Amino acid sequence: SQTIHQWPATLVQPVGSPLSLECTVEGTSNPNLYWYRQAAGRGLQLLFYSVGIGQISSEVPQNLSASRPQDRQFILSSKKLLLSDSGFYLCAWSLTSGSWNEQFFGPGTRLTVL
């Protein structure tokens, strides 16, 4: 069976510090991968998605970036965090075949920028 991991689970960082959140998927190959952010009092917003190694599409301009160095690894980064980067970050994966595939979400990382 497939599993998705995210770490760390919680993170408190000062403004201006760097960020690296990691997401890994087990039990599948060549998945589509997604990063979402849930800001306080708001819905989820798609930040990045990837259909393959090294292929990253950005949905929202911001000071965050994403990378996919391996097939089942998706990393969210920032060089300098802003207060507005606080939120709950969710990684998700889906299969790539067919007209529709369910997205499976990880447990999330709660980021607080002070």
Next chain:
Amino acid sequence: AQSVTQLDSQVPVFEEAPVELRCNYSSSVSVYLFWYVQYPNQGLQLLLKYLSGSTLVKGINGFEAEFNKSQTSFHLRKPSVHISDTAEYFCAVSAQNQGAQKLVFGQGTRLTINP
């Protein structure tokens, strides 16, 4: 582009009462429709989906939703709620026929069940 509006940010109900969580969407192309549930400090879990066919879809935990194309709505219902249904519920859409299925979410509705 697509957008989703969940009309109620919070819905309090008593246990065993019926509940309806409202969702409206807009899109210039055909879409798939979803409801997700998020329990505190957890990821999202798919409740149900509408891809095609019958407009009334049934999901897990006794929930159902009805797709109304003319009203561009996809309201979620449950005839009798339990304490364990306390969670945040998200309506989402995804354009059909796109390579990576990008979900567009509503703002969420916090369902609180009171004993």
